[in-house]
Amino acid sequence: MDTHKGILLCGEIEKGRLAPITVELLGIGRVLADKTGQELSILLMGSDVGGLSEEALAYGADKVYVAENPLLEHYHSDACTMVAADLCRKALPSILLLGNTDIGRDLAPRLAGRLQAGLATDAVELDIDPDTGLLVVTRPVFGGNALASVMVRNVRPQIATVRPKTVKPAEKDTSRQGQVIRMVAEVASSTLKVQVVERVEEKVEGVRLEDAEVVVSGGRGIGSSQNYEMIWELARLLEGAVGATRPACEEGWIPMLHQVGQTGKIVSPKLYIAVALSGAMQHIAGCSGSKCIVAINQDPEANIFKVAHYGVVGDFKEILPAFMGKLKELLAK
Amino acid sequence: MHIIVCVKQIPDPEIPSAKFKIDPATKKVVPPAGVPPVISVFDERAVEAACQLKDKNGAKITVISMGQGKVADVVKHALSMGADDGITLQDSAFDNLDSYGTAHVLSKAIQKIGEYDLVLCGRQAADWDSGQVGSILAEMLGIPVVTIARNIQAADGGLRVERVLKDGYEVVQAPMPCLVTVSNEVGLPRLPTGMGIITATRKKIPAWTAQDIEIDPAQVAPEGAHTEIVKLSVPIRDVQCEIVTGKDAGEAAVELAVRLRAANII
Numbered sequence: 332m333d334t335h336k337g338i339l340l341c342g343e344i345e346k347g348r349l350a351p352i353t354v355e356l357l358g359i360g361r362v363l364a365d366k367t368g369q370e371l372s373i374l375l376m377g378s379d380v381g382g383l384s385e386e387a388l389a390y391g392a393d394k395v396y397v398a399e400n401p402l403l404e405h406y407h408s409d410a411c412t413m414v415a416a417d418l419c420r421k422a423l424p425s426i427l428l429l430g431n432t433d434i435g436r437d438l439a440p441r442l443a444g445r446l447q448a449g450l451a452t453d454a455v456e457l458d459i460d461p462d463t464g465l466l467v468v469t470r471p472v473f474g475g476n477a478l479a480s481v482m483v484r485n486v487r488p489q490i491a492t493v494r495p496k497t498v499k500p501a502e503k504d505t506s507r508q509g510q511v512i513r514m515v516a517e518v519a520s521s522t523l524k525v526q527v528v529e530r531v532e533e534k535v536e537g538v539r540l541e542d543a544e545v546v547v548s549g550g551r552g553i554g555s556s557q558n559y560e561m562i563w564e565l566a567r568l569l570e571g572a573v574g575a576t577r578p579a580c581e582e583g584w585i586p587m588l589h590q591v592g593q594t595g596k597i598v599s600p601k602l603y604i605a606v607a608l609s610g611a612m613q614h615i616a617g618c619s620g621s622k623c624i625v626a627i628n629q630d631p632e633a634n635i636f637k638v639a640h641y642g643v644v645g646d647f648k649e650i651l652p653a654f655m656g657k658l659k660e661l662l663a664k
Numbered sequence: 665m666h667i668i669v670c671v672k673q674i675p676d677p678e679i680p681s682a683k684f685k686i687d688p689a690t691k692k693v694v695p696p697a698g699v700p701p702v703i704s705v706f707d708e709r710a711v712e713a714a715c716q717l718k719d720k721n722g723a724k725i726t727v728i729s730m731g732q733g734k735v736a737d738v739v740k741h742a743l744s745m746g747a748d749d750g751i752t753l754q755d756s757a758f759d760n761l762d763s764y765g766t767a768h769v770l771s772k773a774i775q776k777i778g779e780y781d782l783v784l785c786g787r788q789a790a791d792w793d794s795g796q797v798g799s800i801l802a803e804m805l806g807i808p809v810v811t812i813a814r815n816i817q818a819a820d821g822g823l824r825v826e827r828v829l830k831d832g833y834e835v836v837q838a839p840m841p842c843l844v845t846v847s848n849e850v851g852l853p854r855l856p857t858g859m860g861i862i863t864a865t866r867k868k869i870p871a872w873t874a875q876d877i878e879i880d881p882a883q884v885a886p887e888g889a890h891t892e893i894v895k896l897s898v899p900i901r902d903v904q905c906e907i908v909t910g911k912d913a914g915e916a917a918v919e920l921a922v923r924l925r926a927a928n929i930i
């Protein structure tokens with residue numbers, strides 16, 4: 332196992348730039364690399380990504396592996412598993428980090444299976460065990476009701492996926508230098524067993540949840556799509572985005588893409604207003620990074636009051652109109 | 665079409681946080697007394713997806729579950745929803761396996777079952793929330809995998825699957841046999857029918873041991889595990905919630921707006 336050295340990251344590209352999660356991986360990757368005195372590398376896969384190598388170096392990578400192929404233009408599970416597994420077999424990293432995103436969630440366990448390695452998903456904290464020099468991954472389990480620290484034993488690489496917005500992003504230093512290695516990314520379309528037929532982008536109404544400074548979310552207690560209008564109205568007033576709990580989505584009051592939580596979107600606005608939702612840990616997982624959480628719920632015992640900074644106990648149908656009335660007045664000043 | 669669905673029995677994940685307890689010494693969760701364990705949420709959706717395929721195209725559904733004690737209950741639940749056969753995998757060698765070990769056991773059981781066209785798993789178990797077993801299992805079986813599905817249709821001799829993405833979805837065409845992991849977007853699980861419950865009660869559910877599926881307990885021994893939980897704790901939440909009151913709800917709401925403004929939050 333001493334043959335495995337270094338830290339490798341799987342980069343993600345969004346609209347021609349390194350995705351925010353990738354800058355976060357570079358941040359934590361650099362910290363772990365410095366702690367263990369190892370090299371930090373990153374794999375960039377795409378159709379035309381070589382131009383991002385400089386950026387990756389500036390953000391702290393020592394080495395950038397560039398795998399370019401038209402078939403890699405969008406994430407393709409079979410193709411990316413092949414390319415990333417191939418690199419792991421050649422470069423023999425000790426640690427492999429990915430984002431816990433739609434890409435990493437798919438790719439990481441496939442790599443763990445193919446490389447017969449060990450994986451801990453959805454890390455919110457990563458550190459090095461001082462005794463063994465091994466990676467210690469802390470991850471929420473049981474929906475966030477508990478935290479487990481996990482170590483990979485006996486096998487390499489030690490793989491982890493990192494939850495977005497939980498580690499400090501890297502800072503850019505354009506004077507940093509490093510090595511760029513172009514890989515031969517041979518991916519014949521005949522070897523891809525699963526074919527992508529089409530990709531459908533669903534536009535969410537209003538402000539994008541991930542970028543919003545204010546998020547207003549409704550839960551099962553809202554009761555109907557008609558009542559949900561009040562959530563929209565409050566969000567518009569604060570120029571914020573609209574979120575929801577899973578039951579609110581499954582009731583059909585709002586599209587699934589608005590779901591906030593462990594299996595939905597992760598948001599970290601300045602202000603999160605939680606209306607008629609109980610505050611199950613699986614939901615809180617998606618909004619606990621918010622600077623300020625405001626809870627409106629008729630049940631004083633609801634868990635949401637254990638995580639909120641401000642709360643009002645009562646019926647939202649009475650609270651929201653009065654709240655919005657006063658807000659309009661205050662915002663007009 | 666023969667569909668194999670892998671399901672797991674877990675402590676009820678929807679209990680209030682206040683009732684959630686762990687034993688830090690053994691690094692285990694202490695299930696709350698009197699709350700029966702349930703079928704993992706996404707696994708139940710996987711059964712639902714299998715039943716949808718059966719309704720439309722006809723299929724035989726076999727449910728397998730590795731676990732302890734009353735694990736047959738979740739298999740019965742799946743049978744009462746419309747699955748045809750069920751098998752449990754029970755052996756002390758299977759206790760406390762990590763994802764890799766679990767996938768290994770499931771792969772051996774599936775190989776013993778023999779012919780199949782589709783394996784369905786939930787996208788992640790709702791207890792340890794790992795989201796690994798399905799994909800590792802597919803790699804072990806050497807079959808294609810499609811993860812986090814929101815819709816599965818039989819098409820062109822294979823499957824047409826919609827995968828959930830961050831900003832939408834992706835439609836893929838997969839050959840069979842393959843493995844698909846299922847997300848809650850496939851739809852709410854159907855309620856067991858009266859007939860379904862009767863059939864499920866009468867059905868014989870064989871319990872396979874390590875020996876039955878040709879697993880040498882040494883292969884799944886804890887010393888060889890790929891991952892180890894070194895610590896389990898309950899996070900400390902030190903947020904003090906400021907409850908804003910008034911003589912009625914409306915007044916409290918106005919006061920809330922005033923305080924948020926004063927604190928420069930809005």
Ligand SMILES: Cc1cc2nc3c(=O)[nH]c(=O)nc-3n(C[C@H](O)[C@H](O)[C@H](O)COP(=O)(O)OP(=O)(O)OC[C@H]3O[C@@H](n4cnc5c(N)ncnc54)[C@H](O)[C@@H]3O)c2cc1C
Nearest residue numbers: 550551552576577592593594595607608609613629646647
């Ligand atoms: C593995 C797993 C993953 C999950 N992932 C997610 C996820 O990503 N996101 C998510 O949201 N959930 C997720 N869940 C579901 C989660 O566990 C909860 O079931 C869900 O968040 C509860 O939604 P809710 O708060 O809207 O509903 P409830 O828990 O039913 O709460 C409704 C609340 O509304 C209040 N209320 C009712 N009427 C009024 C009124 N008139 N005025 C004021 N208050 C009122 C009630 O007091 C109650 O507290 C997941 C579950 C599992 C097991």
